[in-house]
Amino acid sequence: MSHRSETGQGRLLPAPENFLAPSGQERRRALGTLVTGAAALLVATKLQAKGYEANPAHLPPNLPPSSRVLGMPVGSDPYGAPSPYEKSIIRRLSPGLTTTPHSSVAFTPLQNLFGIITPNGLHFERDHNGRPDVNPYEHRLMIHGLVGKPKIYTMEDLLRFPSVSRIHFLECGANSAMEWGNPAVPTVQYTHGMLSCAEWTGVPLSTLLDDVGFDAKKVKYILAEGADGAGLTRTIPIEFALDDVLVAYGQNGEMLRPEQGYPVRLLVPGVQGISSVKWLRRLKLGDQPWNTREESLMYSDLMPDGSSRQYTWIQEAKSVITSPSGGQHLLDKGGHYEITGLAWSGRGKIKRVDVSTDGGRNWRTARLQGPILSKALSRFSIDWKWDGSPALLQSRCIDETGFVQPKMRQLREVRGTRSIYHNNAIQTWRIDTEGQVHNVQV
Amino acid sequence: MSRSETLAAALTLILAAACAGAVAADFGLGTAATPEQIAGWDIDVRPDGQGLPDGQGSVDEGETIYEAQCASCHGTFGESNEYIAISGGIGSLATSQPVRTVGSKLNFAPTLFDYINRAMPFPNSKSLTPSEVYAVVAYVLNLSEVVPAEFVANRESLVAVKMPNRDGYVQFPGLMSVHGKSDTHNTACMKDCESSVKLSGELPPGFIAGMYGDIDDNFRGLASMNGQAPPASALPSERDATSTAIAPASSLLQKYGCSACHGIDKDIVGPSFQRIGARYRDDHENAVATLEKKIRDGGSGVWGDLPMPPQGAPTDADLKTLIEWILMGAPDR
Numbered sequence: 001m002s003h004r005s006e007t008g009q010g011r012l013l014p015a016p017e018n019f020l021a022p023s024g025q026e027r028r029r030a031l032g033t034l035v036t037g038a039a040a041l042l043v044a045t046k047l048q049a050k051g052y053e054a055n056p057a058h059l060p061p062n063l064p065p066s067s068r069v070l071g072m073p074v075g076s077d078p079y080g081a082p083s084p085y086e087k088s089i090i091r092r093l094s095p096g097l098t099t100t101p102h103s104s105v106a107f108t109p110l111q112n113l114f115g116i117i118t119p120n121g122l123h124f125e126r127d128h129n130g131r132p133d134v135n136p137y138e139h140r141l142m143i144h145g146l147v148g149k150p151k152i153y154t155m156e157d158l159l160r161f162p163s164v165s166r167i168h169f170l171e172c173g174a175n176s177a178m179e180w181g182n183p184a185v186p187t188v189q190y191t192h193g194m195l196s197c198a199e200w201t202g203v204p205l206s207t208l209l210d211d212v213g214f215d216a217k218k219v220k221y222i223l224a225e226g227a228d229g230a231g232l233t234r235t236i237p238i239e240f241a242l243d244d245v246l247v248a249y250g251q252n253g254e255m256l257r258p259e260q261g262y263p264v265r266l267l268v269p270g271v272q273g274i275s276s277v278k279w280l281r282r283l284k285l286g287d288q289p290w291n292t293r294e295e296s297l298m299y300s301d302l303m304p305d306g307s308s309r310q311y312t313w314i315q316e317a318k319s320v321i322t323s324p325s326g327g328q329h330l331l332d333k334g335g336h337y338e339i340t341g342l343a344w345s346g347r348g349k350i351k352r353v354d355v356s357t358d359g360g361r362n363w364r365t366a367r368l369q370g371p372i373l374s375k376a377l378s379r380f381s382i383d384w385k386w387d388g389s390p391a392l393l394q395s396r397c398i399d400e401t402g403f404v405q406p407k408m409r410q411l412r413e414v415r416g417t418r419s420i421y422h423n424n425a426i427q428t429w430r431i432d433t434e435g436q437v438h439n440v441q442v
Numbered sequence: 443m444s445r446s447e448t449l450a451a452a453l454t455l456i457l458a459a460a461c462a463g464a465v466a467a468d469f470g471l472g473t474a475a476t477p478e479q480i481a482g483w484d485i486d487v488r489p490d491g492q493g494l495p496d497g498q499g500s501v502d503e504g505e506t507i508y509e510a511q512c513a514s515c516h517g518t519f520g521e522s523n524e525y526i527a528i529s530g531g532i533g534s535l536a537t538s539q540p541v542r543t544v545g546s547k548l549n550f551a552p553t554l555f556d557y558i559n560r561a562m563p564f565p566n567s568k569s570l571t572p573s574e575v576y577a578v579v580a581y582v583l584n585l586s587e588v589v590p591a592e593f594v595a596n597r598e599s600l601v602a603v604k605m606p607n608r609d610g611y612v613q614f615p616g617l618m619s620v621h622g623k624s625d626t627h628n629t630a631c632m633k634d635c636e637s638s639v640k641l642s643g644e645l646p647p648g649f650i651a652g653m654y655g656d657i658d659d660n661f662r663g664l665a666s667m668n669g670q671a672p673p674a675s676a677l678p679s680e681r682d683a684t685s686t687a688i689a690p691a692s693s694l695l696q697k698y699g700c701s702a703c704h705g706i707d708k709d710i711v712g713p714s715f716q717r718i719g720a721r722y723r724d725d726h727e728n729a730v731a732t733l734e735k736k737i738r739d740g741g742s743g744v745w746g747d748l749p750m751p752p753q754g755a756p757t758d759a760d761l762k763t764l765i766e767w768i769l770m771g772a773p774d775r
Contacts (some may be wrong), residue, residue, distance in 0.1 A: 021772040086662070088659035088660070088662075089662055091446050092660070094712075095653050095654060096653065099525055099702075099710065100564075100701070100702040100710075101696070101701060101702075102564070102696075102699060102701075102702055103564075109660065111660070111661060112661065112662045125668070128561070129561060129564070129567060130699070132694075142475055142479070142480065143475075143484055144475055144480050144484065149474060150474065150475040150480060151472035151473065151474060151475055151476045152472060152474075152479065153471065153472040154472075157471040157472050160469070160471055161469060162470060176549055182642075182643035182644075183643045183644060183645050186645065186649075186650045186654055186657060187657065187660055189660060210467075211469060211471070211472065213471075218658070223486055225486070228501065228543065229561065229567040229568075230560070230561045230567065231485070231560035231561055231567065231568070232561075233556075233560070237619075239619075243620075246607050246758075247772060250610035270620065282483055282484075282487060284484070285486075288488060288490070290486060290488055290489075290555065291488070291489040291549065291550055292486075292551050292553065292557070293553060293554075293556070293557035293561075296546050296547075296548060296549055296550070296553055296611070297542065297544070297547055297553075297557075298542075299494075300611065301617075302540055302542070303612075304536070306534055306535035306536025306537075306540070306609065307535075307610055307612045308535075308607075308610055308612070309549070309611075309613070309614045309617065310611045310612070310613055311613060311616065311618055312618065312619065313618060314616075314617045314619070314620060314622060316617070316624055324742060327650075327657055327660060327661065328661060333541070343536075346620070347620050347621075348620070352630075354630065354632070358639070359636065359639035359671070360635055360636050360639060361634060361635055361636045361639060362632070362633055362634065362635065363630075363631070363632045363633075363635070364632075366492060388718050392639065396630070398627070398630055403624055404627075404629060404630050405628060406626035406628045407628060408642075409628055409642075410626045410628055411465075414625045414626060415625070418538075422617065430641070433518075438644060439640045439644075439645060440641050440643060440644045441643040441644075442639050442640060442641055442642060
């Protein structure tokens with residue numbers, strides 16, 4: 001195994017020694033030496049410790065078995081699934097976060113993803129009363145209230161309306177909630193993984209509102225209700241509804257996954273995820289907000305003076321470095337690394353992302369990888385040579401309104417530490433002299 | 443009118459018609475919702491009480507329902523922190539340890555009706571009658587001493603309740619519109635932006651290993667950027683073969699909501715499955731019938747005072763699978 005990869009890319013070891021139980025002391029020493037030079041030997045040790053080693057008989061000039069035998073027949077896996085070698089790239093629940101798995105959240109493994117689209121099987125899942133099994137042939141969407149013609153739509157009806165497809169992120173309002181007071185979780189999967197991005201297909205809500213003849217003078221708000229056990233409800237302002245809200249049934253080219261609201265959900269771009277009500281069964285048009293449990297007791301932002309900000313819909317601009325990120329390990333001192341991550345804004349497009357490697361003293365502007373879309377994830381990257389000294393990695397985004405992502409302390413100055421929701425602070429990853437990456441705050 | 447004028451007039455008419463069509467296209471989709479259909483689904487209740495149904499319930503009536511259907515999760519006095527606490531915490535919101543409860547945080551009593559009516563009790567939502575919901579609402583409000591013991595909840599009385607935190611909500615326009623202005627004001631400084639950088643927080647030593655175990659396989663392979671070989675834990679293993687043996691029981695625990703109250707090896711609200719298995723497995727023959735009856739009928743007293751609600755949902759076959767798994771000692775892999 002060479003000291004560097006062929007591309008010259010510095011290598012990342014995803015297993016910092018301090019993540020190991022005390023029995024890992026041997027490896028602690030081993031990994032300590034690794035950075036100082038004997039990389040090849042110690043990577044082999046690491047592989048061996050994990051029970052995986054490349055068989056020399058399968059390496060050049062020899063051929064691996066896959067080149068000598070008949071493979072699986074075409075169509076033997078009619079839907080398809082990731083390679084078995086990818087089986088650990090999964091959504092995860094954060095231990096101890098919720099009492100019951102029926103009202104809980106499974107986080108997207110952002111550290112392992114490329115580009116801006118989240119694979120459907122890895123889109124984060126947040127349910128409030130379990131994931132219902134909804135029969136699309138029985139599912140109905142009712143629209144009523146301040147309308148001329150209250151109507152019931154079948155899925156057949158919804159699929160026949162003129163449709164649009166748009167790429168948008170979804171971020172839970174409570175993303176990064178555990179980090180308001182101090183670092184609390186180890187990896188970017190848990191700090192930022194209530195975040196995903198997909199191409200959504202559906203009917204513009206405005207089309208359906210026209211179809212029921214909504215009362216444009218009186219209607220100020222819409223109540224969206226789910227068909228799950230929670231009957232989850234949220235208030236949507238009419239100006240959002242007439243702008244870019246979708247009644248969505250498609251996700252990255254296929255029907256919604258059950259955990260994303262099969263067969264139909266609301267998709268409210270740029271707004272905290274809970275407003276994109278899943279298993280959508282009812283829309284009621286009215287003239288006042290509903291003050292539902294999910295916008296009073298919960299999902300309201302507690303301020304230091306004890307007041308609660310209500311109806312804080314917008315997800316402000318935010319970014320995070322996904323690699324190197326917490327839990328990884330830089331192997332090559334003097335190695336070249338690509339720092340990469342994601343940026344997004346509920347107010348429109350990302351204009352710029354800056355990256356600091358010294359805790360925010362100095363910044364360099366990163367490359368943005370297209371396409372740059374409104375209310376969608378944008379991928380950024382920047383080259384970095386790690387000289388082996390401690391580093392504090394940060395990213396800071398600016399959206400098209402000119403808003404600059406805040407520092408953690410700036411957020412706390414105005415919102416305290418008990419807000420739960422809307423933590424869009426700059427994330428810091430500390431790299432120590434051994435190359436381990438830690439979740440820290442400055 | 444000249445010929446060209448006539449033509450222009452006709453064109454104008456055609457264009458007007460076309461535009462009107464574009465504004466309000468009739469797709470001929472959907473069917474009219476009848477008043478009966480709407481009434482069945484139109485369950486939302488606004489904070490001003492609009493939508494509250496007929497019916498009423500007293501604190502005493504609520505106590506009976508609460509103890510049978512709610513206390514197992516929320517605690518007899520609504521104090522349980524296992525699930526969301528519903529009483530206590532009044533006056534705590536401005537402190538460093540805010541306790542968010544119905545009593546301390548909720549602003550309008552009709553919202554409590556709306557939520558219990560649509561989402562509770564947790565495993566069997568929408569199973570209470572309107573009067574039962576009124577009764578539970580009355581009892582829960584009484585737990586927080588928001589209403590007296592003789593309170594009877596109905597449409598009028600709920601609207602009149604003044605919650606302790608009625609005036610505790612504010613609206614911040616900065617986060618309510620896409621055009622809003624934030625309350626944070628960072629600048630895009632590029633050079634010498636901080637005079638000093640100090641760490642203000644880190645994870646405590648041993649925390650990750652204790653909470654998350656070995657997280658090697660949270661990443662793709664050794665060098666996640668380079669697509670190198672994956673750790674063994676990422677590979678298909680023998681464990682998959684054994685874990686399929688308990689897969690049916692595991693999915694039933696999720697399906698019927700058993701795992702909301704019982705852990706495999708940990709007590710949650712009720713005892714762990716492994717403790718139940720240990721208690722009954724020596725007398726396998728009688729144990730099957732005993733457990734079947736206990737699960738079907740519910741009850742209390744064996745493991746504590748909190749009652750287990752009756753479980754009608756599992757099919758006989760599923761129930762048998764679950765009981766056999768429990769009596770195997772509830773293996774989790």
